[in-house]
Amino acid sequence: MRSTPVIFLGILVGLAASWWGIVVAPALQLGAAPTVLSKETGQHYPPNRPGLAQQGAEVYRSEGCNVCHSQVVRPAGFGHDILRGWGARRTVAQDYLRDQPVMLGSVRVGPDLSNMGIRMGAGDTNIQPAMVAHQLKHLYHPRTVMPTSVMPAYPYLFVRQPVGAAPSPDALKLEGAFAPEAGMEVVPTPAARALMAYLLSLRSTVSLKEAPVILPSTNDVKQATNAAPAQVASVP
Amino acid sequence: MSLSAAPSSSAPSGAITPAEVDASFRPVSLFFAGKSTFWLVVGALVSLIASVKLHGPGMMSGSAWLTYGRLTPAGWNALVYGFAAQAGMVLGLWVLARAAGQRLQAPILVLAGGVVWNLGVLAGTVGILAGYSTGREWLEMPAPAMAMLVVGAGLIGTCGWLTYAARTEPDPYPSAWFILLGLLSFVWFGTVALLSYSGAGATGVVQVLVQRWYAGGVLKLGLGGLALGVLHHFLPLVAGRPLASRQLALVGFWALVFFAPWAVTGHGDPFPRWVVSVGIAGQMLAAIGWLAIALNWWKTVEGSGSRVFSALPGRLIGAAALAYVVASALGFLVTLRGPASVVRFTWMHSGLEWLFVGGVAMLAFLGTLPLFVEQTTGRRLAPALVGAHAWLSLVGLAVVALAFVFAGIAQGLGLSSGEGAFVDVLRKSMHFVRLSSLGLTFFLLGQLVWLVALVSVFRGLAVEAVVTVKDWAAPLPTKGAVRS
Numbered sequence: 001m002r003s004t005p006v007i008f009l010g011i012l013v014g015l016a017a018s019w020w021g022i023v024v025a026p027a028l029q030l031g032a033a034p035t036v037l038s039k040e041t042g043q044h045y046p047p048n049r050p051g052l053a054q055q056g057a058e059v060y061r062s063e064g065c066n067v068c069h070s071q072v073v074r075p076a077g078f079g080h081d082i083l084r085g086w087g088a089r090r091t092v093a094q095d096y097l098r099d100q101p102v103m104l105g106s107v108r109v110g111p112d113l114s115n116m117g118i119r120m121g122a123g124d125t126n127i128q129p130a131m132v133a134h135q136l137k138h139l140y141h142p143r144t145v146m147p148t149s150v151m152p153a154y155p156y157l158f159v160r161q162p163v164g165a166a167p168s169p170d171a172l173k174l175e176g177a178f179a180p181e182a183g184m185e186v187v188p189t190p191a192a193r194a195l196m197a198y199l200l201s202l203r204s205t206v207s208l209k210e211a212p213v214i215l216p217s218t219n220d221v222k223q224a225t226n227a228a229p230a231q232v233a234s235v236p
Numbered sequence: 237m238s239l240s241a242a243p244s245s246s247a248p249s250g251a252i253t254p255a256e257v258d259a260s261f262r263p264v265s266l267f268f269a270g271k272s273t274f275w276l277v278v279g280a281l282v283s284l285i286a287s288v289k290l291h292g293p294g295m296m297s298g299s300a301w302l303t304y305g306r307l308t309p310a311g312w313n314a315l316v317y318g319f320a321a322q323a324g325m326v327l328g329l330w331v332l333a334r335a336a337g338q339r340l341q342a343p344i345l346v347l348a349g350g351v352v353w354n355l356g357v358l359a360g361t362v363g364i365l366a367g368y369s370t371g372r373e374w375l376e377m378p379a380p381a382m383a384m385l386v387v388g389a390g391l392i393g394t395c396g397w398l399t400y401a402a403r404t405e406p407d408p409y410p411s412a413w414f415i416l417l418g419l420l421s422f423v424w425f426g427t428v429a430l431l432s433y434s435g436a437g438a439t440g441v442v443q444v445l446v447q448r449w450y451a452g453g454v455l456k457l458g459l460g461g462l463a464l465g466v467l468h469h470f471l472p473l474v475a476g477r478p479l480a481s482r483q484l485a486l487v488g489f490w491a492l493v494f495f496a497p498w499a500v501t502g503h504g505d506p507f508p509r510w511v512v513s514v515g516i517a518g519q520m521l522a523a524i525g526w527l528a529i530a531l532n533w534w535k536t537v538e539g540s541g542s543r544v545f546s547a548l549p550g551r552l553i554g555a556a557a558l559a560y561v562v563a564s565a566l567g568f569l570v571t572l573r574g575p576a577s578v579v580r581f582t583w584m585h586s587g588l589e590w591l592f593v594g595g596v597a598m599l600a601f602l603g604t605l606p607l608f609v610e611q612t613t614g615r616r617l618a619p620a621l622v623g624a625h626a627w628l629s630l631v632g633l634a635v636v637a638l639a640f641v642f643a644g645i646a647q648g649l650g651l652s653s654g655e656g657a658f659v660d661v662l663r664k665s666m667h668f669v670r671l672s673s674l675g676l677t678f679f680l681l682g683q684l685v686w687l688v689a690l691v692s693v694f695r696g697l698a699v700e701a702v703v704t705v706k707d708w709a710a711p712l713p714t715k716g717a718v719r720s
């Protein structure tokens with residue numbers, strides 16, 4: 001350890017080895033990973049995100065939603081992610097193929113969002129509109145729908161404006177202390193709408209070879225812990 | 237064994253004295269002390285505001301700049317890059333120059349690097365607050381800001397290597413290796429991460445692997461290397477005994493270099509199975525490193541623990557060394573399958589980060605920064621202020637780190653019991669999280685005290701006198717003959 005080049009090269013070899021093992025080798029394996037054709041849906045998985053949802057991903061990134069929300073479901077028997085209703089199966093590398101950036105998150109101050117789209121009834125015209133309205137209210141001020149929530153309010157993603165000839169169709173239905181003064185309404189900005197489109201696009205339920213969906217018996221499934229699905233019935 | 241101030245018999249005649257080394261830092265010391273203190277106060281304040289917002293999530297919600305998801309990474313980046321890395325680099329250069337028996341080489345480059353670095357931190361934190369976060373932890377700063385950090389670290393690091401190459405001490409103290417590793421790590425991990433994300437770079441989960449590899453590298457080898465260098469230098473000094481074993485330091489060093497950066501994955505991560513296994517194996521093997529370092533420190537301070545903790549800076553140095561062992565052991569423990577299934581994705585993550593960044597790096601640097609300022613400027617800081625700063629920092633950081641660790645355990649046990657809604661489990665863990673706000677308040681108060689002490693030096697109000705510091709101006713205690 002007397003020679004400067006020995007230390008320098010030694011460190012460089014050590015650091016390059018981990019780079020090769022942790023970054024380069026996985027990139028060679030996964031870098032060209034193709035989408036897979038799902039037999040269930042007949043579509044390629046993961047699908048491309050619609051443009052609005054992609055804009056929503058930028059809002060998610062910009063506001064730092066990943067500071068509190070994870071997007072990873074751990075396998076059955078390892079933690080209670082599946083039992084908590086956060087996904088029908090674990091998430092695997094394939095699920096993140098289209099994400100840029102991938103925002104796995106590290107701390108769950110809020111519930112996991114890997115399958116938020118499923119919980120919001122994405123594509124189901126009976127459920128989706130009510131759930132989107134519900135989630136917009138939640139985003140505007142989480143305590144309007146969940147009094148004990150610690151999630152920040154995002155009033156700046158909404159506009160308070162005078163009611164026109166008729167109320168805007170997507171004006172929030174706010175009550176009590178949260179309601180705007182008479183003659184005013186609260187409507188989502190394009191950013192808030194994009195964020196909803198992004199949340200609707202979060203679905204990791206296609207059965208994959210490396211992560212098959214095994215339907216659990218209903219007895220095993222504890223009540224889903226994100227309050228949103230439980231409150232669907234209360235949404236007008 | 238009492239070799240505290242005995243001149244090293246092996247020092248070659250005509251060697252550069254520690255006082256000359258210190259004098260060579262005069263052009264840069266107040267710049268780095270001032271800038272890092274600025275970011276320290278900013279980071280502590282922003283982190284405290286973010287923490288308080290968890291108690292009242294409705295407050296200050298009118299502005300996007302003040303939302304929790306932006307404040308938290310902005311505060312963390314200010315603390316990590318603005319303070320810890322910046323103070324660590326200049327303190328590391330100091331320890332390196334002392335160990336090498338050489339004046340700081342090319343101080344103008346160090347200064348230039350410092351200017352670029354600080355502009356980068358400024359652009360980065362403002363960028364995050366303005367909504368330009370990259371969404372990648374520890375790499376949240378927009379790419380141009382991160383590139384400035386890499387350039388700054390490159391300039392500063394180059395001077396470190398130049399100083400080491402020009403050494404007069406034939407076989408420097410082991411602290412030097414750790415500092416060299418720390419200086420190189422910021423450049424290496426930063427450069428690779430930036431290149432990986434540019435152009436047709438990493439896709440899918442490889443992005444996460446790059447991010448975790450970067451964060452782990454900057455944490456354990458970058459900040460860790462600098463902190464370990466400082467601790468290897470000062471722990472023997474405050475204990476008044478030579479470092480017990482050069483061989484153990486060597487084992488600890490190479491295990492850190494070769495194993496620690498692999499430890500980026502945990503059970504259940506959505507990566508190919510072999511990557512997960514390799515990452516966990518890396519974490520296991522890295523234990524060789526921290527165990528060797530811990531054993532070496534233990535043998536060094538054994539029997540003189542009361543001396544270490546009896547005064548400053550020993551108290552903070554000792555606490556930082558202790559935090560290193562605790563953080564490493566806890567990091568090892570939560571990688572094991574059983575504990576991991578409980579505490580993964582809980583506040584434990586924040587707890588470990590605070591334990592390592594706050595407990596190890598910040599305490600080591602906060603403990604030695606006053607010493608550095610006094611030695612290099614020849615002005616004495618008010619002892620009462622330095623003492624108050626040390627206690628507030630120590631108590632504050634201990635409360636923050638432990639609060640998050642216990643919050644993580646409470647949250648993990650609650651979630652894995654399968655009982656109770658998520659929000660109810662979270663609320664139970666929030667009792668501990670609130671304690672962290674108290675800790676951050678202490679910490680911020682401590683840094684304001686430090687700011688006052690430092691400003692008095694800037695304004696020339698402090699007594700201008702060459703500090704008589706025979707303990708600190710002396711060469712490191714050695715065992716006589718230098719062993720290779």
